[in-house]
Amino acid sequence: METLVQSIPTESQRLALEDKSNSGIRRPAPSAGGCRIEGYVRVKKVPGNLIISARSGSHSFDVSQMNMSHVISHLSFGRTISPRVMSDVKRLIPYLGRSHDRLNGRSFINHRDLGANVTIEHYLQIVKTEVVTRRSSREHTLIEEYEYTAHSSLAQSLHIPVAKFHFELSPMQVLITENPKSFSHFITNVCAIIGGIFTVAGILDSIFHNTIRVMKKVELGKNL
Structure with missing residues (x-):
């Protein structure tokens, strides 16, 4: 995989970008090379495709030698959530945030089994x-994130092979609302717990005394 992410030699970059004397002649691309892509894309909330492919006005490409293997370091949707905010939210909702970066750190390697x-x-x-x-009787958005599920596959292409991300937003939304309890509700719960304890204690005490009374009657019957 290291050969796929090697930087293109400086000499090749200089010839491709600076030498415009023979603009009509296309030169072959370096045999070993790759690239690192970092950034963000603003899109509307409609289905779409993000396609990563090779394009150059100064090179010609041998598609039979192109390998679109890649490693995804980070891929997420929506605004970046700070670790502190995510940690605070996970205290309330432990399962939240498990799928907003599902593809992070995953490798997709083409071993040329399909040609x-x-x-x-x-x-x-x-x-x-x-x-x-x-x-204070007002709603406040604590966090807003986009979680996703991912399915990956390999497919034969008639043209230049690409790395394609097809995304589709669900019409449904998960809304989690935190409703704080009032102090009176807390007092009511405490009273209910105390009442339950006294009730259970009374039942156990009654069972204990009845058992002792029966045992005494049995002993008196044996003595007679």
Whole structure:
């Protein structure tokens, strides 16, 4: 995999970007090379595709030699959530945040078992999750994130192979609302617990005394 992410030699970059004397001649791309992609894309909340492919006006590509293997370091949707906020939310909802970066750290390697011109496709189903808390009778959005499920596959391509991310937002939304309890509700629960303890203690005391009374009667009957 190291050969896929090696930087292109400086000489090749200089020839491709600076030398414009023969603009009509296309030069072959370096045999060993790769790239690192980092950034963000603003899209509307409709189904779409994010396609990563090779394009150059100064090079020609041998598609039979192209390998679209890749490693995803981080892929998420929505605003970046700070670790402190996520930690605070997980105290209330432990299962939240498990799927907002499901593809992080995963490798997708094409070992050329299917031959050349292999496209790697990812299908992402995105669901919006929002946590709302009420403070002083007013609603406050604590966190808003997008979690997704992912399914990946390999497919033969008739053209230049690509790494394709097909994303689709679910029309449904997960809304989690935190409703704080009043002090009177706390007092009521405490009284209910105390009452339950006294009730159970009374039942056990009655059973204990009745058992002792029966045992005494049995002993008196034996003595007679």
